[in-house]
Amino acid sequence: MSVESIIRFDNVTKKYDEDTIVLNNVSFELERGKFYTLLGPSGCGKTTILRLIAGFIEPTEGTILFNGKKINDVPANERKVNTVFQDYALFPHLNVFENIAFGLRIKKIKTDEMKKRVKEALAFVNLEGYENREISEMSGGQRQRVAIARAIVNDPEVILLDEPLSALDLKLRSEMQYELRDLQKRLGKTFIFVTHDQEEALAMSDEIFVLNNGEIQQSGTPLDIYDEPLNRFVADFIGESNIVPGIMIEDFVVEFTGKKFECVDAGLNPNENVDIVIRPEDLVLTTVEKGKLTVTVDTQLFRGVHYELSTYDKDGNEWLVHSTKKAEVGSSVGLDFVPENIHVMRLNETEEEFDARLESYGGSDNER
Amino acid sequence: MNAKPTRFLSFVPYAAWIVLFVIAPIALITYYSFFDLAGNFTLENYRNFFTSIYFKLIVNSFWYAFLITFFSLLFAYPTAYFLTKTKHKQLWLLLIIIPSWINLLLKTYAFIGLFGLYGPINAFLEMAGIGQHQLLFTDFSFVFVAVYIFIPFMILPIFNSLDKLNPALIDAAQDLGANAWTTFSRVTLPLTMNGVKSGIQVVFIPALSLFMITRLIAGNKVITLGTAIEQQFLVAQNWGMGSTIAVFLILFMFIIMLFTSGSEKGAAGSGKIK
Numbered sequence: 047m048s049v050e051s052i053i054r055f056d057n058v059t060k061k062y063d064e065d066t067i068v069l070n071n072v073s074f075e076l077e078r079g080k081f082y083t084l085l086g087p088s089g090c091g092k093t094t095i096l097r098l099i100a101g102f103i104e105p106t107e108g109t110i111l112f113n114g115k116k117i118n119d120v121p122a123n124e125r126k127v128n129t130v131f132q133d134y135a136l137f138p139h140l141n142v143f144e145n146i147a148f149g150l151r152i153k154k155i156k157t158d159e160m161k162k163r164v165k166e167a168l169a170f171v172n173l174e175g176y177e178n179r180e181i182s183e184m185s186g187g188q189r190q191r192v193a194i195a196r197a198i199v200n201d202p203e204v205i206l207l208d209e210p211l212s213a214l215d216l217k218l219r220s221e222m223q224y225e226l227r228d229l230q231k232r233l234g235k236t237f238i239f240v241t242h243d244q245e246e247a248l249a250m251s252d253e254i255f256v257l258n259n260g261e262i263q264q265s266g267t268p269l270d271i272y273d274e275p276l277n278r279f280v281a282d283f284i285g286e287s288n289i290v291p292g293i294m295i296e297d298f299v300v301e302f303t304g305k306k307f308e309c310v311d312a313g314l315n316p317n318e319n320v321d322i323v324i325r326p327e328d329l330v331l332t333t334v335e336k337g338k339l340t341v342t343v344d345t346q347l348f349r350g351v352h353y354e355l356s357t358y359d360k361d362g363n364e365w366l367v368h369s370t371k372k373a374e375v376g377s378s379v380g381l382d383f384v385p386e387n388i389h390v391m392r393l394n395e396t397e398e399e400f401d402a403r404l405e406s407y408g409g410s411d412n413e414r
Numbered sequence: 415m416n417a418k419p420t421r422f423l424s425f426v427p428y429a430a431w432i433v434l435f436v437i438a439p440i441a442l443i444t445y446y447s448f449f450d451l452a453g454n455f456t457l458e459n460y461r462n463f464f465t466s467i468y469f470k471l472i473v474n475s476f477w478y479a480f481l482i483t484f485f486s487l488l489f490a491y492p493t494a495y496f497l498t499k500t501k502h503k504q505l506w507l508l509l510i511i512i513p514s515w516i517n518l519l520l521k522t523y524a525f526i527g528l529f530g531l532y533g534p535i536n537a538f539l540e541m542a543g544i545g546q547h548q549l550l551f552t553d554f555s556f557v558f559v560a561v562y563i564f565i566p567f568m569i570l571p572i573f574n575s576l577d578k579l580n581p582a583l584i585d586a587a588q589d590l591g592a593n594a595w596t597t598f599s600r601v602t603l604p605l606t607m608n609g610v611k612s613g614i615q616v617v618f619i620p621a622l623s624l625f626m627i628t629r630l631i632a633g634n635k636v637i638t639l640g641t642a643i644e645q646q647f648l649v650a651q652n653w654g655m656g657s658t659i660a661v662f663l664i665l666f667m668f669i670i671m672l673f674t675s676g677s678e679k680g681a682a683g684s685g686k687i688k
Contacts, residue, residue, distance in 0.1 A: 102585055122588040129589045135582035139604045148600075149590035200590065 051114070052078045052203060052236055053099060058108030060094055060260075068094045070260040071108070076238070078203075081230045083239045083247040086257035087283070092240045094260075096206050099238065101125045113203075127204040128197035132212065134189045136181045142168075142192055143177040149200040167199035170229065187218045194229070204236045211246065223249055244284045248272060256280050264397055276400050277391055281323045288329075290363045292322040292390070297407070300390055303339060303359055311390040313403040321391040326354070326366040328387035331373060337380015341365050343373045357381075440664065446657035459658035468642070468659070475638040478553075479621035482560045483568075486617050487610065489561070490568035494609075497569070498576045507573055514566040522630050525559045526550060529631075551633035559631045560621060568613040575609025576602075615674040619667050639663050 053076040060069040069091045076082055084092035097103045098110060101122035110117055117125065128149070136145050146167055150160045168174055171191035176184075184192065190210060197205050207226070211219045227250045230237045241247055247254050248268040256263045256271060256279075264276040275281035278289055292302030297312035302322045314320065334340050341357035348354075355367040357379070365381060373379055392400070450456045462468070493510070497503050513521070527533055529549040536546050549555050579602065587597040603610075625640030635641070639659055646656030 100585075100589055102588070122585070123591045123593055127589075129586070131582050131586060133580070133582060135580065135586040137583060137586070137601060137605075148587070148592075152591045152596060196590070 051075050052112065053238075054109075054111040054114075055095075055098075056109040056111070058098065058105045058110060060091075060098065060103065061106045068260050069098075069105075072260070072262055073108075074255065074262060074265065076236060078236055079234050080252040081227065081237045081239065081250060083241060083251040083254045084257060085241060085244060085247040085254050085283070086263075087242055090257040091260040092242075092255075092257050093208055095257075096129070096208055096238065096240050099125075099204065100127055100129050100206055126202050127206055128200050128202040129206040129208060130190075130193045130197050130210045132208045132210065134193040134210075136189055136192055136196070138181050140181070141177070142173070142179045142181070142184070145181065145192055146196045146199050148196065153200075163199050164195075167195040170198060170232075171195045171225075186214055187222065190214065190222060194226075198229075198233060198235075202235070204238060205230075205233075207237060207239045209240055209242070211241070212243075219246075226250060248284070256283060258283075262397070274389060274400075274404075275323060275391065276395065276397060277393075278321055281321075281389070281391065286326050286366055286368075288324045288326065288363075288365050290322050292320050294318045294320050294390060298385075300388060303361055303363065305338070307338065307388060308385045309388040309390060310385055311388075312407040314390070314392060319393060321393065323389040323391060324365075324383060324387055326368040327352075328383055329365065329367045329369075330382040331355075331367060331369045331371050332380045332382045334378055334380045337382050339365065339381040340378060341381055342378050343375050346373060346375055443657045443660050443664075446653050447661050449654045451652055451654065456654070459654045462655065463658050463662060471637070471639055471642050472662075475622055475640070478557065478560075478624075478638060479618050481557050482564060482621040483614055483618045485557065485561045486564050486568040487613065490565055490572055490613060491610070493565075494569050494572040494576055497573055503573075503577070507569075510569055511566050514563075518563065519626070521563065522559065522627055525555070525562075525631060529555050550631065551635075553632070556628060556632035560624060560627050563627065564617045564621065567616045571612040571616070572606060572609040575606040579605055611674045615671065618674075619670055622666060622670075623663055 055072055055074050058069060058072045059067065061067050072091075072095070084095055086092045094103070098105055101117070101120060101124075104118060112120075112125070112127075137148065140148070143164055146164045147160055150163060155163070164177070165174075168176060171194050173188065173191050173195065176188070176192075181189065181192070193210065210226075211222050214222060223246060226237070226239075239247075239250065248271075251268055253265060254268055254271050255265045258279050264271055264280045266274075271280065271284055275284060275287070281287040281289055290302050292300050294311070294314040294317070295301050295306060296316050297314075298309055300307055300309045300311070300320070300322065339359055341359045343355055343357050345356045346353055349368075352368045352370050353372055355369060355373055357365045357367060359365060367381065392403075395403075447459055448455055448457070450458055497506050497510075500506055528535055530536070531546060531548070531550075533549075535549060540546055583601055583605070584597055587601045592600065622638075623640040623643075624638060625644045628635075628638055628641050629644070639662075643656050643659050643663070646652045646659065650656075
């Protein structure tokens with residue numbers, strides 16, 4: 047165990063009753079001072095992990111360690127973590143000052159010190175001078191900031207954020223993404239951020255944990271996860287993907303849609319069945335002659351930055367293409383791509399096996 | 415354009431109700447309060463009301479109403495709290511509400527049987543070696559029966575406010591370091607104060623003018639304003655004095671309503687925590 051580790055889960059399982067397993071044998075380690083994101087669809091167990099760290103629930107099996115000490119039985123009010131809740135959970139009967147000072151009053155901090163710290167916390171979230179406002183007078187974005195100030199004022203070691211941006215409109219949400227990321231850097235504290243929004247996760251995190259059905263599917267930097275999705279679920283959940291079945295003929299050669307292509311993956315069995323992922327933005331629209339694939343344009347949507355084309359090849363596989371160029375609906379076009387854009391996913395490969403395989407042939411991802 | 419007559423028509427039942435059953439009776443009572451036994455106009459009733467006998471009745475009435483409200487609250491809050499934590503809370507709540515549908519007189523008579531010298535409670539006391547006691551016609555039995563009758567009306571508003579309380583706020587309080595008691599006193603209680611207030615209102619005000627339970631359980635004593643009104647109207651046939659007491663009772667009720675309704679701003683009234 048590294049010295050920097052602040053939170054560790056050892057084979058943690060959470061069941062609500064015998065049949066409903068919310069978390070299934072989850073293990074991971076979090077380092078101090080990083081921005082982590084738990085990403086997954088609703089019901090994947092991401093909020094359960096957060097509530098386990100906060101201490102609102104106890105694990106059925108396994109150990110949770112905080113700074114190397116087991117905290118399974120430590121109640122929420124004695125843990126050095128603070129939470130920013132999904133609907134903010136600000137106390138409606140208290141004004142902004144009293145909301146932020148709530149934790150400090152419980153710790154019986156002296157009035158002068160308390161005022162100073164509340165003021166600092168408000169400055170941190172750009173809400174100077176809002177002390178005497180009622181919560182009902184604040185906008186969604188402002189409430190969000192008060193909730194963050196209420197958490198950071200207690201100087202916790204870890205700040206948990208439970209989908210804090212989901213109630214905000216798009217523009218405010220992207221603003222807050224920058225602010226949160228900036229705040230985490232300034233504070234230097236460990237942030238654990240829960241979201242179902244993959245763009246949010248990619249934009250903000252040092253490391254992402256992708257969860258599904260109570261299990262961690264893959265963890266890594268946003269680039270790792272985007273470029274080297276481990277399985278169909280991750281590929282599909284993180285960004286838009288074209289996933290087609292293929293056969294790994296030999297190292298660095300893969301066959302799909304009846305053609306052989308050069309690729310950058312290796313370490314699989316010859317003629318193994320695999321899933322092939324190509325991102326829509328990696329496909330380049332070209333003429334039928336120059337293209338590696340020939341497809342027919344089915345529909346075309348203008349998405350602002352690019353056109354989103356839904357195209358089909360002769361086998362009936364759908365290929366989504368993001369292109370700045372327009373195409374004619376109903377026409378045949380060619381699709382071009384480079385070997386690096388082909389991502390080969392082994393069926394039912396675990397994260398450890400995947401990492402080991404990359405290690406063995408010094409794969410495309412130099413960061414590992 | 416035909417919205418106007420419809421709106422006017424829908425206003426008629428309300429207006430009729432207010433005039434016939436609220437304004438007219440209050441006006442009549444006020445009118446009667448200015449006449450003596452012989453039917454002459456007088457202010458004597460009001461002068462009489464400020465004598466020591468009536469002052470004692472007022473104090474008594476308020477004291478009993480306070481006791482009844484206090485004990486109702488004492489039992490109702492934990493009960494309501496417990497109910498919100500149960501699985502089939504609406505069913506359990508219904509079971510508590512059902513007795514309030516049974517006729518009041520019936521329930522009161524049942525207690526006469528229970529508390530009587532030869533009733534089951536005394537039989538039990540004797541078996542336990544404590545011996546027979548006079549339970550009926552005591553302050554204890556009066557407050558006990560009144561609390562029993564009023565408790566559902568106290569539980570209901572408190573249950574509703576507890577049920578509406580966002581559970582994330584409890585998590586938030588604990589997250590910020592509050593233990594169970596601090597969470598209750600700084601978050602749960604202030605945020606359910608409106609329920610407590612309406613509970614106090616629906617118990618204290620009727621308790622102030624109780625006369626039937628007073629008569630049947632506390633015995634043939636004039637101890638509260640309610641029994642005093644009954645006495646004046648039915649025994650002394652002094653409608654003037656009875657009306658005067660009633661006028662003051664209505665005044666007291668208005669004052670209590672003003673105190674317990676509070677501001678509409680959620681539970682902002684208790685916003686300052688020291």
